[in-house]
Amino acid sequence: MSCSKGDQHGAAHVSCKEICQFLCDYVDHELPTAQRESFLQHMRDCGPCAEYLRQYESTIKACKKCMCPGHSKPPPPPEDMVRAIMKAMGK
Numbered sequence: 554m555s556c557s558k559g560d561q562h563g564a565a566h567v568s569c570k571e572i573c574q575f576l577c578d579y580v581d582h583e584l585p586t587a588q589r590e591s592f593l594q595h596m597r598d599c600g601p602c603a604e605y606l607r608q609y610e611s612t613i614k615a616c617k618k619c620m621c622p623g624h625s626k627p628p629p630p631p632e633d634m635v636r637a638i639m640k641a642m643g644k
Contacts, residue, residue, distance in 0.1 A: 567591045572602045576609060 578584045596603045
């Protein structure tokens with residue numbers, strides 16, 4: 554499915570499928586100017602792709618937050634839980 558439409562200047566927009574191909578480069582700020590403009594125009598015109606981008610960026614932020622070296626390790630599991638699991642496993 555393509556949401557691409559030409560604008561008043563005749564510029565071609567990227568399709569929904571192409572958006573997926575450009576996503577990493579867009580997020581990493583590595584899209585050439587012309588592709589970036591087409592990408593952004595598509596985002597203005599296509600609600601589903603704009604939502605996909607928001608979710609993609611949110612996922613990246615969540616992953617970075619989880620992997621941040623400044624966070625402390627979670628506490629170890631309680632000993633009674635470990636014993637119950639080991640017992641259930643027959644060990």
